[in-house]
Amino acid sequence: MKDDIVNVKTTVEEVLASDPRSRADDKWLIFQTLRRMGFNIFMDFDDMPAMPSLESITRARRKFQHEGHYLPPKEVDEQRKDKEKEMKKINDWWR
Numbered sequence: 001m002k003d004d005i006v007n008v009k010t011t012v013e014e015v016l017a018s019d020p021r022s023r024a025d026d027k028w029l030i031f032q033t034l035r036r037m038g039f040n041i042f043m044d045f046d047d048m049p050a051m052p053s054l055e056s057i058t059r060a061r062r063k064f065q066h067e068g069h070y071l072p073p074k075e076v077d078e079q080r081k082d083k084e085k086e087m088k089k090i091n092d093w094w095r
Contacts, residue, residue, distance in 0.1 A: 012060040016070035
């Protein structure tokens, strides 16, 4: 399990370092990460257990960016912050 997480983190870092688009687009990041890990988008269902969690991929991106690495373009960062504020309002409303 730990090896799988390390492999995902290493692959995400490679994608983030080499592909600026992946810093702003999680779907592109996921696609490129899975490609580098040898997965084909048109895979057999039996291959699914070996596929990393999509949340693990985006979590790794968030951690790198939180640490100041591979930052997204400013406009994407602003959009994410706006969405975060909206979600906080929704969470406050539900309490």
